[in-house]
Amino acid sequence: KIIVALCAGLLFGGGLILSSMTDPAKVLAFLDLAGRWDPSLGIVMLAALAVATPAYALAQRRRRTLLGAPLQLPAATRIDRRLMLGSAAFGAGWGLAGYCPGPAVASLASGGVKPWLFFLAMVAGMGVYELLERRHIGRLGAA
Numbered sequence: 001k002i003i004v005a006l007c008a009g010l011l012f013g014g015g016l017i018l019s020s021m022t023d024p025a026k027v028l029a030f031l032d033l034a035g036r037w038d039p040s041l042g043i044v045m046l047a048a049l050a051v052a053t054p055a056y057a058l059a060q061r062r063r064r065t066l067l068g069a070p071l072q073l074p075a076a077t078r079i080d081r082r083l084m085l086g087s088a089a090f091g092a093g094w095g096l097a098g099y100c101p102g103p104a105v106a107s108l109a110s111g112g113v114k115p116w117l118f119f120l121a122m123v124a125g126m127g128v129y130e131l132l133e134r135r136h137i138g139r140l141g142a143a
Helices: 002-018 024-031 040-060 081-097 101-110 113-142
Strands: none
Touching (some): 002 101, 024 040, 024 081, 081 113, 101 113
């Protein structure tokens, strides 16, 4: 299972590098609709959807992964305040830095300082979220 996970991660990271998703300037040019917009990453995203959509449809009909583990697909369908705030935070970080989590991790190998700064800020943000979530759950349990 670890070897399969490693291979999947390497394939994903290689795809991010090959498609220039790890280049913040390219990502920011894609997000700059009012300036020098570069639509090429949109093509990458459409290609990813073309692969993921039938794979997800197939996965919904299965109970187990190809390796035999129980298949765990997301069940939430509700759009609520937490989802909207999380999406806004994700989009703001992506727009300001030009990185999202996957490309940031893949960019760590480049040796640059910016991917490491983003990665550390991302991990710190995850830690703050975890602390707030535990506090929220603790308040629900006490009520």
